[in-house]
Amino acid sequence: MTTFSELNLDPKVLKAISEAGYETPTPIQAGAIPAALTGQDVLGIAQTGTGKTASFTLPMIHLLGRGRARARMPRSLVLCPTRELAAQVAENFDIYAKHTKLTKALLIGGVSFKDQDALIDRGVDVLIATPGRLLDHFERGKLLLTGVQIMVVDEADRMLDMGFIPDIERIFNLTPFTRQTLFFSATMAPEIERITNTFLSNPAKVEVARAATTSENITQGVVMFKASRRDREGSEKRKLLRALIDKEGDACTNAIIFCNRKADVDITAKSLRKYGYNAEAIHGDLEQSHRMKTLEGFRNGDVRFLCASDVAARGLDIPAVSHVFNFDVPSHAEDYVHRIGRTGRAGRKGAAIMICSPRDEKYFDAVEKLVQIEIPRLENPVPTEAADPREEEGDDKRRSRSRRGKRGEDKRSDAPHAANTNEVQEVEAKEERQPRHEHKREDRHEHKRDDRREERNHDRNERGNRGNPRRNAREDSFIGMGDDVPEFIRLSFAERQAS
Template identity: 75%
Template structure:
């Protein structure tokens, strides 16, 4: 069995690995690190959670052990699709490079440019960035990429999904042709294949598992709901999710719940909090400081339910996630593998439960075709009827009925008062017609005539309905009493 001590890593790196509690590398680490230390390009194809980050971080630190960075010219570049994944790479670097003097800078959105500029000006050995923020610094004239010795592209297929491929191609063109390149992806779409053929030189291809296969340590279940209307489907899915959470009980230590849209993340978060669940949202529209605090709470075990969009589907290094819920089935089948890969990591067991409605059938077909197996169907737990709490100021139906049976005498009510209840209006006999209206002066000085025929008498009781028909009441607008004469 291969050990880290057999991989010819820097002794300072081996010391940090030992302090972190690792002794045996994962398969992708054992295969990729020797090629990386030889200076060859590496093309890694492996599912999420297999240790890809350490497979390029460890040889990167070993190679950069000699030399010194110059201002605005980083010696290595690591590109990640999301802020969270970039932050995870930075944490790995801090863990394994703590006994060295290597420096790093993290360039991500949501952070002021000023602090990042100061780090770049001092010179950094490792620059970890998202593509958009990296190009922002370059276009401002704060960064040069001509000194890059090693370039890493992590989660390339996710870059493709997020539309970063043109930026990646541009960044490749800004780096030296002699650089060493590490290229990692969970799947090999035709566009990814084209990029590797263009920018990698005779790479060592390492494929650990079948493309986009799910880990065998994850128990997968699917709940099929019969709701057809969109408005009722969302409510039924929320009720089902709560029932599943209750059914799992203490087995559910913590969980990530995935939604397809940011607005659905917010709606589900508010619903769970309303029902007294310990939950918090994370998606791209939140401030970086909020996202960071939420992830720290989740990692520390202070948060039980993390509701996420696909921005968190990859790169979240939380080894002890017990459950993953797909509140929405993903539109891309590869995302299903990356989502459920948040559980069952590092040899642990995990559970992934998906909820679907009939409109999700095409997504389910694509997922099962990719996995080459049928997801096990299970019945939804019984839903308990919600307890309806009546507002303290709102009368119950029995109280209202009692008031209808014993209405207050009409003579006692003020003349301008309005009946509180439609039912009361129907059961109370109408008041007698008012006396003739006093004459009012019309425009032009003429007097308005009193027309007794226009006065509204009470209508006879409808024998079929058994109640009175309520009309406009005692008041007749003036314009209805106005006389029109031909010119």
């Protein structure tokens, strides 16, 4: 069995590894580190939780041991798709480089440009950044990439999902052609393969597992869920989630709950807190300081349930996550692999449970096709009929409008009139939400309907008059007083003419 001491790493690095409690490298580390130490490009493909971060951090520290950074010209560059992953790489660098004099800078959004500029101006050996913030510094003239000797792209498939591929290509073109490139990903999409063929030179391909496979340490399951009514789906689904958590019992020490939408992340966390569960939310719309504080609370055990969007699905190293609950089936099948990869890490056992509604079945089929296994079906612990449609206030707009209508009916004596009033208000509100051009189009249609209605009435009258000569005679004649005009009327007209 290979040990870190057999990988020819710098003694200072080996000392830091030993102090961190590691002795044996993972398969991806054992395959990537020797190739990287020789200066060769590396293409690493491995499922999440296999130690890819150390696969490039350790050889970087070893190779950068000699040399000195110049102002605004970093010697190495690590690109990460999210702020959280970039911060985690920076923490790993601090752990493994603590016995060296290497410096680093972290360029992520949500942090002052001024503080980041100050670090770059002093010169850094390792620059860890998200693509957007890196290009912001470059376009402001605060950064030069011509001194980059080693470039790392971490979680490349996530870069593809987030639309960073054009930025990655631009950054590649800003770095020297002679750089060493370390490219890591859990899946290998065709677009990523094109980039590796373009920017990597004869790379050593290290693939320790089939692309898009899930760890054998993770017990997977899915509950096929169908709501009793469409407007109750949210509350019944959250009730099912709580039942699944309770069913796991003490085995569920902590868990990450993934939702597809940020709004559902907030609602789910609020619902869990309401029912006594220690839960917090994390997604891209929250302040960076709040996100880091929430993650730290989850790591140290202050937060038991972390409700998250896919911002927490990639690369976050939280070793002791016992469960992952997929509140929604991910719309991209690859995200399922990354989500459940948050559990079962570093040889531990984990569980991943997913809730699948009828409209998500096409996504679920894509997940099973990708991972090439049949995910076991679990029994629904809660009958959908038992769910309380009034479980949470304000979560369902349709249900909220219905309650407002009922209160109005109770207050008014003429209930039918109140119901009609509510219908009118809904129609008016719908019309107000429509764009102005739609109003015009509807007005035109209304005029046309009125014209057609008048034509039909006119035709109907014409048809009725043809067989009624008395009506025709009456309509064609004029009735007046003739010669029998009263005298006082004649006098009044005569006076007016005289005046």
